[in-house]
Amino acid sequence: MINITINGKRMRAKNGETILEIAERSGIRIPTLCYHKDLTPFGGCRLCIVEVKGRKIPLTACTLIAEEGMVIKTATPRLQKLRRFTLQLILSEHPNACLVCERESDCANFQECIKKSAVTFGCKSCPQNDNCELQDLVHELDIRSIPFQFRYRDLEVERHDPFFDRDYNLCILCGRCIRMCDEIRQANTLQFHHRGPDTMVGTAFDLPHLESGCQFCGACVDVCPTGALRDRFSRYDKPPDKSIKTSCMLCSIGCALNINITGGKMTCSTPRNDQICVRGRFGIAPLVNHPKRITKPMIRKGGQLVEVDWEEALEFAGKKLKENRNRTGMLISPQLTTGAIDGARSCAHSLGARIATPISLHSLPGIYKLSQIQGQVAFFIVNTDMVGDFAVLLLKLRKKFKDKAVFIVIDATRNSSARFADLVLNPRPGTENNLIRILTDPRKILNKSGIPAAAIETARSLLKGRKIYALFNAENFIPAGPSKSVKPVPLHSHVNAEKIMKNVPNDTYGTLLKDKKIECLYLIGAAPKLNRKYNTLIVQDLFLPDFDCDVFLPAAAFVETDGSIIDLEGKKKQVRKALEPAGKSRSDEWILANLVRVMNSKLKRSVRAKKSKNGQQKKLVRPSAKYPLQLVIRENTYGYRSKPLSAILKGFDRMRHDRYLWLNEKTAKKCGLQDGTYVNVVSRHAGFKLPVKIDPDIPDKTALLYYHPSMGYIPEEPVRLECIK
């Protein structure tokens, strides 16, 4: 412990504490701008300067580590003068019209419409009005005028990237976004460039964020103290009046979210404790508020879907289900509350219906536990885009091991984890297990992977003396038998996967849809491509499916219900109702309970599911002359219930081209294809049409597809491309 004096008061400090930290915990206010408690101190804005006895020049409190006997003053007239000077300088390059205007208080009505103007010239036209740290400091330091010539940088507002706008006319160069992106998110997208008065924040070569490795997690937007970075969806909304905690249901990690609500409308979701990903940050509010969302129950009458009330809809659905007893199939999305899943099981049981989920038969069961990964480690990232699919999990891993872990990507196709991995290996599709054996088994094994010997040697030397864990999305890879040297860590991207694999009979959409006995389908958050007619189709979801249905029961979004989920660690998490369900929509649990009531069924006890034969290897068929291109399938983890996010939310379609067929330049040229051209894809058992996306990281003779059940049945087998005339 150290003794220091601040403003005449003696205090004790721990070794290594900065003056700012000591001041904050003692209730002494020191103004800051570039400081953020989670990021390394920068000392750039010069607002937190304090007087230190024995020194002529004031020093920044955020960087100054306390030393025995230091005497500090935090609020002298000289400091106030210097702080005002610095803030005035910052404002001389930041649109400041409203900040020092005498008419500020009676401007309220006028600015509602001018806020939507293209140019921010002052607070009233800025999206962050009343939510801006610069505004707060100006009021705190009581600045009435700015004696410097104002310079407007006259930069165009960058709007071409998805999800957030960047208005660098408002940037004050505090560097928080850079430090957040570098230190915490480790995406390294942003940096200062140029020097002196031309210094600016941006990406390399001013390329769009889409091309600079940005994960669109929104962390930079959340630390920006001004309106320079702003969430596009909520930029005209006032700051929230309510913030409700919930768990995200868009993937199995279940991050803690704050659901921000202004005047009863959800404006955005932000991280509560830790980090979140692009889905949780930008995928929820526009989804909940989507104009195409159906919020009234509907029944097909006379060839058209007609709005009805709940009783009528439930009666009709119940009648149809009872008529089709023992001939009904229920397809449910895992993205339901556990209560809804249980309700669906009971309903299925009382109807004698088969029940199916999109979790494939092959995927390995397992719970992820970070605490079980210890020591000198190396990770194989197999067939899984960790950065895209499990960003938050990856961050926790990298944080735990810092620079001490080795990451090797093993993927037959492109993988954005290559950006940070120590080594990237692209084996031929289907030979991943062979490659893993070669890398870890000291005996001589025939190399079928196509990886050259030099790369194998490099990999082996990286792995020396390390415990090896194989991380993989359980839908994309099945490890070969038990191995002493490699511990498989299957990751399920679906929330509630563990519950489903334990409690729900192992039917997939595919097997259920092949069942000719089934005449009626009850789809809860599911809308796979159907290949025949059914006498009744009941859809319970937020959006209409791509096919005609007979009954539509509008479901509430997960932020509009209470319930629980099981995350990929097997932990139970709470989902909270942050706002009233839109329109007449209701929670799945409510709908199921009332459906059962209307059918007058007695809820029977659920039957234990058969032990699933998971983990069987898939046999990969080799390409032939007729089907020369190997189709590589990866699960599209960006979806909510029946829809891939890219199908309903602008922005997701641009950052994840998941309804495209990915080819490299060479392959595309052979068929005369360009970016965006549609092509017919034909395999032995399937045929479909998709636009093309050209990417240099796709290996020769392969094509990549991010698969979502709404695409229908697409087996992972060789294909050929046919041009569309």
Next chain:
Amino acid sequence: MTKIKTILEKYDYKKSRIIQILNDIQRIYNYLPKHVLEYVSRELRLPLSNIYSIATFYSAFSLKPRGKHLVTVCMGTACHVRGAPAVLSRLEERLKIRTGNTTEDNQFTLKTVNCLGACALAPIVVIDEEYHGQTTVNRVDTLLNKYAKEEN
């Protein structure tokens, strides 16, 4: 890329030597091409945003192709008091470009430097590493003509 590989090997693929690496690259290409920087970023495991940040911070580096002849005017204090600003203006007029740019025919790039440390020869203009001391404003034309003549 073999030339680049050689450079990276020379510095042991050390990230901390990036400034020296960029210097060597610029010697070969006369500027820093984007595709080369992307390659270096991958090989060194150094984010491209960092490399770009370094390339734009240090004034020795150019991200745009430079002309065949690099004309550097020293703007150090000694040169300044001996008339360097007039020399620079005259060069801008003759070459019809602003400082920092390259002529349309790609022959000359004009830039300034803040003191070469050869103050006795002020004002100094360096063309392609050759020092031309005492280049006052009325000697600019003669100097440029010499290079133009060499072209023909």
Next chain:
Amino acid sequence: MRKKKINREFRQHLLVCAGTGCVANHSFEIKEELEKEIVRKDLQDEIQVVTTGCQGFCERGPIVIVQPDGIFYQRIKKKDIPHLVEEHLLKGRPVNDLMYVPAPEERPVPKMMDIDFFKHQRLIILRNRGRLDPENIEEYIGFDGYKAMELALTKMSSEEIIREVKRAGLRGRGGAGFPTGKKWALCRKEPGRIKYLICNGDEGDPGAFMDRSVLEADPHSVIEGMVIGAKAIGAHQGFVYVRSEYPLAVKRLKIALEQAEAYGLLGENILGTGFNFHIDVVQGAGAFVCGEETALIASIEGRVGRPKQRPPYPSQAGLWGKPTNINNVETWANVPMIILRGAKWFSSIGTETSRGTKIFSLVGKINNTGLVEVPMGITMREIIYDIGGGIPQGKEFKAVQTGGPSGGCIPKKMLDLPIDYESLTQAGSMMGSGGMIVMDEDTCMVDVARYFLNFTQEESCGKCPPCRMGTKHMVYILDRITQGSGMPEDIKLLESIAENVELASLCGLGQTAPNPVLTTLRYFRDEYLAHINEKRCPALVCKTLISYVIDPQLCGGCTVCAKKCPSNAISGEPKKIYTIDQAKCTKCGICITVCPPKFNAVKKVSPAVK
């Protein structure tokens, strides 16, 4: 350790200066031509031609010195060589025409040591300049080279070395003048086995080139100093950071390092004492701010040169977080002499607070431009007039700028100021790296202030608002003043911004950036007032405030100016009076330089004519 004397079989040596300045003046060609001529006259067994580092008298390059005669030849051209070899080397008759003449009416001064420029200097750091080939370690060794290092490594403890340097009173020669011994002691006492030593050769001050000269002329003196420092502090790895604009210095340094390692004087197990110390050369890339310690460290680490707030100081946590000691080139070059000849000897030179000598680069409006090493305490007047030979063309001395962009100007009334750290700081300037830029009546002090602030703006790293934007607003105001739109409030505004920038900036660059403005306001306020109130530039420099006119009474109608005018602004008829069209005139200044001296008709006037 080997000791080799200079080869005595030659009867004479020709020392050709090969510092950057003379090289730019084709001194290598002079050397080749000399060698060829000597062979032609069959003198190659009697006379050796050697290239040396910078002699310091750059104004008079290319320079050839004949030893052991001590005869100094200057401004040698290729065509002079046959005559020189024939007369002096064959016939023993020194050539007067090629010698230094102080003023046209005076007699030539044959011997180097009689020339004013040299005789007032006291060479300690530059002791070896001009007398050895920097690319040959044997010559350095021959002049007691590495003897001090041997002493330090074999007979002294680290504490003793530090004590000696402290007693000598050596202060940092890079600018701030921090006591070197104290700095070393601070680094030494830090715990940890890994420590680093850095030599700051980023000499960014415009007008300063002493570090370059030392590295080009006598790199071993720096290396020797660093090894001694390494022993004192306990470091085993050192770096010399040289700015990218000094390719010759880098080359000479690398050769010296190779040779030192080959001779067992650097690297593993130096002199068999078991002490290891390696030195790497790191080049800068065009950023003045990298002369600041924390920015320099960032640059060596491969990052952008943005300074960090200190504390923690580099001596506590520097390069890669380890205790690091940084000293300037000149500081390191002083160390061997202090160890060899003792602190008592060193502290007998200079003043009470500023011991030893300092190298100054004397440049600008001065007759004898070059590098001089003088004892601290010498007056400004002595340097400018006795050594510098006064102002060329008989112009009036106005001021001398010291300390570069961090310093200030010393006006005529303070010419008798003794040069040491304290008195310069009190006068509002600072010692800085030792650049001395002499200004005469034709220099506009407001323009000088604007020049320096512009420089600081360009070189600012951009991290903190006070420097990044404070200096910019000062430049805006100075631009206005020099362009004729100055307002009475501007001076007060300048002063208040200056005061704030000084206190609120993060690093030395910003904290000292306002100095040039503050000193010019202090000593030349009247010039500012003339610019603002009368739109007049007294020195006739600021383009917007001057006009070029042809005096009709003096014009001889020779047509030269009209022909040379690049904007076709001069019109007239041969043998008649010519006039300048003010609307077309771009004020390039060519006409005034080409008007024949017998007419001298083109004049500058201020305020500008309409």
